[in-house]
Amino acid sequence: MTLRPRVVCRSxxxxxxxxxxxxxxAGRSGLPGAGVVLDAAAPVPAGVRPQDDQGARVTRTIKVxxxxxxxxSNIAGNISVTGGGGDAIRIDAVKHAGGGSAARFNxxxxxxxxxxxRVEVRTLPFGGEHSSVDYTVxxxxxxxxxxxxxxxxxxxxxxxxxxxxxxxxxxxxADATAHLDRxxxxxxxxDIRGASSDTDLATGSIxxxxxxxxxxxxxxxxxxxxxxxxxxxxxxDHLTVRTVSGExxxxxxxxxxxxxxxTSHSGDVHLVxxxxxxxxxxxxxxxxxxxxxxxxxxxxxxxxxxxFGPLRHAIRGTYGDASALLTIRTFSGNITLRRR
Amino acid sequence: xxxxxxxxxxxxxEVDGTLDVRARPDLEQHLAAxxxxxxxxxxxxxxxxxxxQLERLEPPAHVWPRLARRxxxxxxxxxxxxxxxxxxxxxxxxxxxxxxxxxxxxVSGWAVWxxxxxxxxxAVQTPAAVSAAAPATAAAGxxxxxxxxxxxxxxxxxxxxxxxxxxxxRAGEGSLDPKVAExxxxxxxxxxQAIAQSRAALQTQPASEPAQASLLDAFRTKxxxxxxxxxxxxxxRKGNEAGAARIVQGMKKS
Numbered sequence: 379m380t381l382r383p384r385v386v387c388r389s390x391x392x393x394x395x396x397x398x399x400x401x402x403x404a405g406r407s408g409l410p411g412a413g414v415v416l417d418a419a420a421p422v423p424a425g426v427r428p429q430d431d432q433g434a435r436v437t438r439t440i441k442v443x444x445x446x447x448x449x450x451s452n453i454a455g456n457i458s459v460t461g462g463g464g465d466a467i468r469i470d471a472v473k474h475a476g477g478g479s480a481a482r483f484n485x486x487x488x489x490x491x492x493x494x495x496r497v498e499v500r501t502l503p504f505g506g507e508h509s510s511v512d513y514t515v516x517x518x519x520x521x522x523x524x525x526x527x528x529x530x531x532x533x534x535x536x537x538x539x540x541x542x543x544x545x546x547x548x549x550x551x552a553d554a555t556a557h558l559d560r561x562x563x564x565x566x567x568x569d570i571r572g573a574s575s576d577t578d579l580a581t582g583s584i585x586x587x588x589x590x591x592x593x594x595x596x597x598x599x600x601x602x603x604x605x606x607x608x609x610x611x612x613x614x615d616h617l618t619v620r621t622v623s624g625e626x627x628x629x630x631x632x633x634x635x636x637x638x639x640x641t642s643h644s645g646d647v648h649l650v651x652x653x654x655x656x657x658x659x660x661x662x663x664x665x666x667x668x669x670x671x672x673x674x675x676x677x678x679x680x681x682x683x684x685x686f687g688p689l690r691h692a693i694r695g696t697y698g699d700a701s702a703l704l705t706i707r708t709f710s711g712n713i714t715l716r717r718r
Numbered sequence: 719x720x721x722x723x724x725x726x727x728x729x730x731x732e733v734d735g736t737l738d739v740r741a742r743p744d745l746e747q748h749l750a751a752x753x754x755x756x757x758x759x760x761x762x763x764x765x766x767x768x769x770x771q772l773e774r775l776e777p778p779a780h781v782w783p784r785l786a787r788r789x790x791x792x793x794x795x796x797x798x799x800x801x802x803x804x805x806x807x808x809x810x811x812x813x814x815x816x817x818x819x820x821x822x823x824x825v826s827g828w829a830v831w832x833x834x835x836x837x838x839x840x841a842v843q844t845p846a847a848v849s850a851a852a853p854a855t856a857a858a859g860x861x862x863x864x865x866x867x868x869x870x871x872x873x874x875x876x877x878x879x880x881x882x883x884x885x886x887x888r889a890g891e892g893s894l895d896p897k898v899a900e901x902x903x904x905x906x907x908x909x910x911q912a913i914a915q916s917r918a919a920l921q922t923q924p925a926s927e928p929a930q931a932s933l934l935d936a937f938r939t940k941x942x943x944x945x946x947x948x949x950x951x952x953x954x955r956k957g958n959e960a961g962a963a964r965i966v967q968g969m970k971k972s
Contacts (some may be wrong), residue, residue, distance in 0.1 A: 528954075529895065546950070547898055564950065565901040584943065585901045603905040603943060622939060623908050643912040643932055664919055664928040692928075709916060709932035 436471045436488055443495050445539065447522040448515065450499045455510035455530045456548070461519040461537035461555075467497050470514040485509055522557075531566070549586070558595070567605070578616075587624075606645070621645050625711075629718065632657055632702040643709045652718045656698025661706040661713050663691045670715040672697045721748070722755055729755060733762045761890075761955055866924050869933070876937035883944035890951035902947050909943065912936040 448467055450457055455474065473486045486509045487502040501511045510530065517523065522539035525532050531548040534541050538556040549566040552558055558575040561568050567586040570593055578597035582588055587605040594613045601620045609619070609628045616637040619626055625645045632638065632655035640647050646666070661668050674695040706713050728745045731737040737745065749756050891899055916933035919926060 547895065547901075564946075565898055584905050584946070603939065604908050620935075620939075622905075622912050622936070641935060643915075643936065662928050664923075664926055664932065707928060707931060709912065709919070709928060 434473045434475075436469075436473070438469045438490055439466050440469070440490075440492060440497055441466045442497065442518065442521070444518075445520050445522070446495045446497065446518065447524070447539070448497050448499070448517055449524045450513060450515065450526070452501045452511060452513060452525075452527040452530055454528065455501070455512045456533070457513045457515070457525050457527055457530060458533045458535075459513075459515045459517060459523050459525060459537060460535045461521065461539075462516050463519065464516075465518055467518070467521065468516045469497075469499060471499075472512045472514075474510045474512065486511055558593075631655060632704070634699075634701040636702040638702065638704045640706045641708075642711045644711050645708070646711045646714070647706055647708060648714045648716070649704075649706075650716045650718045654698065655702060656696075656700050657702040657704045658696045658700040659693055659704045659706075659715075661693045661704075661715075663708040663711065663713060665691070665710045666708045666712040667691060668693050668713040671717050672715055722752060725752075725755055729759050729762065732759065758955065865930070869920075869930055873933065873937065876934075876941065880937070880940055880944065883941065883948065887944050887947045887951070890948070890955070893951045893954045894947075898950075902943070906940065906943060909936055909940045913940070 442465060446467065448459070450459070469490060471488050473488075475486055488511060489498075489500045489502055491498045491500075499513070499515075512530075517537065517539075519536065519538040521537065523534060523537055523541055523543075525534065525543040527545045527548050529547045530545065531551070532543045532545050533551045533553070534543055534555055535553045536555070540557045540559050541552060541555050542560045543550045543552065543562075544560070545563045545566050547565045548563065549569065550561045550563045551569040551571075552561055552573050553569075553571045555573045557577075558570065558573050558579050558581075559577065560579070561570065561581040563583040563586050565585045566583060568581055568583050568588045570581065570590040572592040573590075574593065575595035575598075577595075578599060579593070579595045580599045581590075582599075582601035583605050584603045585605055586602070587607070588600055588602055589608045590600075590610065590612055591608075592611045593609075596614065597616045597618075598609075598612060598614045599618045600607055600609070601618075602624045603621065604623045605621070606625045607619060607621060607627065609617075609626075609630065612628070612630045613633070614636070615633050617628075617639065619628070619640045619642075621641075622643045623645050624642065626640055626642055626647045627650075628640070628648070629650040629652070631653045632651060634656075640649075651672075659670070659674055661670075668691050670693065674693060674697050677694040677696075725745060725748050728737060728741055731741075732745065749759065894902070913933065913936045916929050916936055919929035920933065923929060
């Protein structure tokens with residue numbers, strides 16, 4: 379097999395790469411904005427037998443310095459990134475090509491580019507159907523990762539650098555990550571477990587559910603249109619939750635002087651507060667019921683106490699030292715405040 | 719197709735009519751050789767033309783100071799204040815963006831104005847402000863009739879902005895995976911239902927704050943989702959991810 383190193387612009391769909399194989403450590407071109415693709419003379423890499431639903435594997439190990447970054451854009455297929463020790467980013471890409479012919483593998487191309495301490499990986503646009511690439515990547519713990527997928531799940535585990543992950547129709551999951559910045563999906567679910575963010579985290583889905591179990595963040599902005607939202611063990615100074623028809627379940631403490639705003643049209647809102655939170659409550663609904671286990675010192679309440687007309691259901695008042703501000707508004711969803 | 723990324727801004731300038739004459743030969747040479755960028759240029763011109771049909775909305779003069787402050791604050795923080803399910807990053811490079819954002823900014827301005835006048839804006843309130851909201855509102859002289867009138871006007875502006883955005887979104891809907899397009903449509907229907915319910919509530923109780931707030935929220939959410947849809951369409955096209963939707967569809971069949 380003859381290998382021919384070829385420099386290509388990172389952002390361009392590479393013209394007709396007949397087969398694809400990458401040599402570990404061969405990527406350092408030293409040219410800003412350039413990547414290296416090694417063409418194989420044979421159509422399929424050695425040692426890989428293209429078969430139905432069996433992938434041709436491409437691996438690459440790239441040594442990086444501290445605080446490196448990885449950008450990975452995929453079209454179809456899953457992405458899994460795990461942080462660990464070491465000083466290298468290891469990329470394991472498995473192509474799946476339906477149809478069983480060797481030529482199908484050639485439809486699927488991967489571009490890996492290095493820019494100093496930054497690594498960019500892309501699945502190049504391809505015309506074949508039934509094709510996808512699954513990526514399994516390990517990175518040094520402090521690497522920042524930016525992941526995008528059109529169709530496919532994105533999973534990030536134990537990454538301590540910044541994390542942004544988006545998918546159109548796949549699920550997005552972050553587990554034990556330290557600097558979450560943004561996780562979003564259009565129709566997939568978003569799951570966050572045991573994570574933290576030293577800034578404001580924005581997350582949500584349009585139709586998928588959002589589930590957070592254990593999160594420390596300065597601020598949290600969560601939104602869905604129809605997906606349910608479960609926030610359990612969330613600690614943050616300011617929280618914004620918005621949904622149209624999703625149900626909101628929040629269980630956790632309120633920070634002193636924290637700001638919490640929950641807006642839902644028809645979804646119910648359930649808050650289970652831990653500790654002994656003092657808060658000012660401004661809860662209102664057009665037709666939903668409002669119930670609270672906390673003895674609220676009312677400012678005003680109930681029928682005919684709206685500023686401009688009847689509020690069928692509203693509570694405005696304080697509990698404890700009123701240090702946190704809690705604003706909840708629904709149209710028809712019920713609002714419930716309970717102690718844990 | 720080579721070096722497309724460095725021509726992206728030039729294509730945007732061409733669409734906006736601000737292309738430097740010195741850059742034109744280079745761009746034209748590239749366009750002659752690159753069908754993808756030619757398609758992008760054609761798409762953007764079409765989208766710009768559609769966006770140009772959006773009616774220019776003029777809020778009352780007293781809205782502008784708040785709107786200006788709001789826009790300035792958003793520019794400073796980089797965080798839009800409205801309900802925007804933003805996940806795709808800055809795709810608003812072209813004329814499409816300009817027209818749509820102007821429309822949205824105007825209607826957002828209306829919402830800010832209404833919220834400020836009604837003291838129902840929790841995002842900008844302190845606990846003390848909440849307690850003081852009612853007298854402050856009374857001092858502002860916002861009578862129920864005035865609020866209802868302003869709400870009606872805001873709703874009209876939202877509807878116009880939404881109609882323009884829907885036109886743009888429909889024009890590019892074919893770029894999306896059918897399943898994703900279906901999910902987006904279903905969620906637009908959820909919002910439409912919220913709008914209908916809020917309207918019905920306001921018919922029986924025109925002064926209901928929760929109903930007024932829900933209507934504005936639903937409008938704002940719909941604008942956000944339409945923006946999101948257009949950004950998604952742009953993203954799919956920008957990367958010339960030709961066949962991506964087909965592939966997604968094909969995978970689901972397999």
